[in-house]
Amino acid sequence: MSINTEAAGQRRWQFPPAGRAPLTGLRVLDFSTFGPGPFATQIMADLGATVIKVEKVGGEVQRHTVPEFFRALNRGKSSLELNLKDPEDNRLCRRLAAEADVLVESFRPGAMDRLGLGAEAVAEANPALVYVSIPPFAQSGAGSGEQGHETQFNARSGAFVDPGGAMHEPPPAPFSDLGSGAFAVIGTLAALGQGDRHATRVGVPVLGAAVSFMFMRLLRELNADTTVDRPWRSEPAAGPFPTGGNGFIAFSAVDPKAWGALVELLDEPRLRAPEFADYASRQQRIPEVNALITARLAADSQERWLERFRAADIPVAPANRAQDVFEDPFVQALGILERHPAPHVRLPINGIPSVTNIHPPELDDCGAAVREHGWHALESR
Incomplete structure (x- = not known):
């Protein structure tokens, strides 16, 4: 995760007083898709932020291919269908970005720049914006121009191969996707808490999250005796x-x-x-x-x-x-996992005021109002 400060600006948003959801009033413009970015902005929404999810015309792919994942990661957000290459839609995006507190995107490096929505361009109109990028790999150098999904991150981080060199099925949970989303929230909160209120660019490559979570296993195997026939399990009993x-x-x-x-x-x-x-x-x-x-x-x-x-x-x-x-009674005691109105999980955090939005938005929810009134259309929600 990298945090770089740029031109100084006066950030409009401040952490609210005690008793309110921690991110009440925070405006988050979300261009991300699939798992990492939506998981990050879902956490922000659960903590009180107002999130506008910008989807391509017809809706994000996962809305149609794996709708249960889409519902789980996009509860309570307002969605807006836009064609970013259309001049009118692009202007609307720039207007929303100019008034946002946080922008989250998960494209390959350079994609937002080509659309006129890169960090430097947006900072000219909004010098206090926290600009969060969650690319597949590094921002520059090897892999920066490639696509990536959970399979590639698992493969490069060593998650498929056991100490003896045998190949195995992928891990049962998308730790790369969810891990990078969690790191993105940590970086966002760190940026929002900076006293100088400078514009901030936060970078969280998904592969970086995979390597971070694999690190302890990598250490264990780094100096292992490869002549020993080791099974997939790396510990006895x-x-x-x-x-x-x-x-x-x-x-x-x-x-x-x-x-x-x-x-x-x-x-x-x-x-x-x-x-x-x-x-x-x-x-x-x-x-x-x-x-x-x-x-x-x-x-x-x-x-x-x-x-x-x-x-x-x-x-x-x-x-x-x-x-x-x-x-499971141990899980039930946590009070975070529910079946209705649809299966969902609440934040596993106690001790701070938080909110949990459990109703997913309909396609292009509030889209017409946002097109006309921008963020003001959501102030009463």
Whole structure:
């Protein structure tokens, strides 16, 4: 994430007084698509910002291809269909940008410049704007002109390949997309909090988020002995394991206390062998350790093992299916995941006033009013 200050300007927006949503009154103009940018602006909207989502004529692709994702990432925003190459629509965009507090875009570097909506051009009319770019790769140099999606970010960050060099399926969650969106919010808040009120350019390449989240695993594997046949699991006695029946439990017994409790609980003599006494030794024998644990867990049900692991104070959880997550009492206690009026998740943050918009806008919601009155059309919403 890079933050560069440019020409000085007087920022109109200020953090509101206590008791109001933290981003109340913040005007965010959102040109982004798919996951990273919309996730960032959804967080801002949930914290009280007013967001105008600029979509191409016919609507963003994901509105039609994966509508459930679109609804989840664009709740409570006002959408506006525009052809950015049309002179009239382009002028409207420039007018909205001139009055915005934050602009978010996720095009390849140079695309907004060619439309006359690049950071330097917009700063001339709005020298206090926080201009947030979420490109696939770096702003310049290798990859700057290429397209990218979650698959490419996972591949370049090392997420597909295990320590032994075998290839695996992609991670089950789009950590690159969502991670870059979260970093974009952090950068935006940092820029808004700058006392000098200068115009700010925030850059958050999606690949950068992927590498950041992969960093700890990369460190672990960097000096690993590649002659050892290592499975996909990079730790012994950690992760999901099958139990008797159809259920799985997921636990972590990597520290000495938890490992000792696990050995006592499973009562498997071979796990007491000297070659399993310390973590480094077990790390060299992951398949053997996990096979012994798996064989022992087959003797009883998921429910019984969960009770025993908890009683032994070993971190454990059921390996939930999607429908189980909504019913999990630990998840329900968070109070963030809901089914109605459509499945959605609230911000997992407590202690500050926030809002959660749960109704997605209709196509071109308030579009006519915004075209005529700009941001003023949304002031009463």
